[in-house]
Amino acid sequence: MGLIPLKRGVLEKLRKLTQDSGALLILDEVISGFRVARGGAQELLGIQADLTTLGKIIGGGLPVGAFGGRADVMDLLAPTGPVYQAGTLSGNPVAMAAGIATLEELSQGDAYGKLERRAAALGEEWKKVVKGHSVRLGSLFCTFFTDREVVDYASAKTSDTKRYAQFFHAMLERGVYLAPSQFEIGFVSLAHTEQDIEQTLRVAVEAVKTL
Numbered sequence: 001m002g003l004i005p006l007k008r009g010v011l012e013k014l015r016k017l018t019q020d021s022g023a024l025l026i027l028d029e030v031i032s033g034f035r036v037a038r039g040g041a042q043e044l045l046g047i048q049a050d051l052t053t054l055g056k057i058i059g060g061g062l063p064v065g066a067f068g069g070r071a072d073v074m075d076l077l078a079p080t081g082p083v084y085q086a087g088t089l090s091g092n093p094v095a096m097a098a099g100i101a102t103l104e105e106l107s108q109g110d111a112y113g114k115l116e117r118r119a120a121a122l123g124e125e126w127k128k129v130v131k132g133h134s135v136r137l138g139s140l141f142c143t144f145f146t147d148r149e150v151v152d153y154a155s156a157k158t159s160d161t162k163r164y165a166q167f168f169h170a171m172l173e174r175g176v177y178l179a180p181s182q183f184e185i186g187f188v189s190l191a192h193t194e195q196d197i198e199q200t201l202r203v204a205v206e207a208v209k210t211l
Helices: 008-019 040-045 092-105 109-129 161-173 194-209
Strands: 025-029 053-056 064-071 135-137 139-145
Touching: 008 040, 008 053, 040 053, 092 109, 109 135, 109 139, 161 194
Parallel strands: 025 053
Antiparallel strands: 053 064, 135 139
């Protein structure tokens, strides 16, 4: 349903409820992991999960997934524990090498500072240009073509998907490839230069005029 930031206090409430009941707090960081901060959304929002799922971002483009968490929980997995977990491509050496290289690259210099500055430069101007409800979390951004605040699936569904489709094609014709679905997330990366950001905003101004 796109990028919908949780209301303040929701994750803190979940953390307390799970701790009080003895349940595990599992956070899905397949999209946000390593994109919004080195420690994912958990670092950005100040919440620590008991288990975390991660996706292909850690493989530098190669297919890979991972999960991890508290030592006492992970110790329940084979070969040290009774819970068996395996997969055909688990621990694929090429994907693992790519993942290590990606994480090492992200550790160099001011990678996340640069990423935040570029994402902020796009995000602030994007809100002014695109006539919709625009949100950003770190390097993630999303635009809903609705005049309502988007807080859940129901409000996201009020978006004008036909208008977004027109915008998508207007951008594509001008050389900027956004997510083709209204309910997908856009990503800013370190490969995007300041010139790319400026060009994207110029194109967006032209594209909005065609709607």
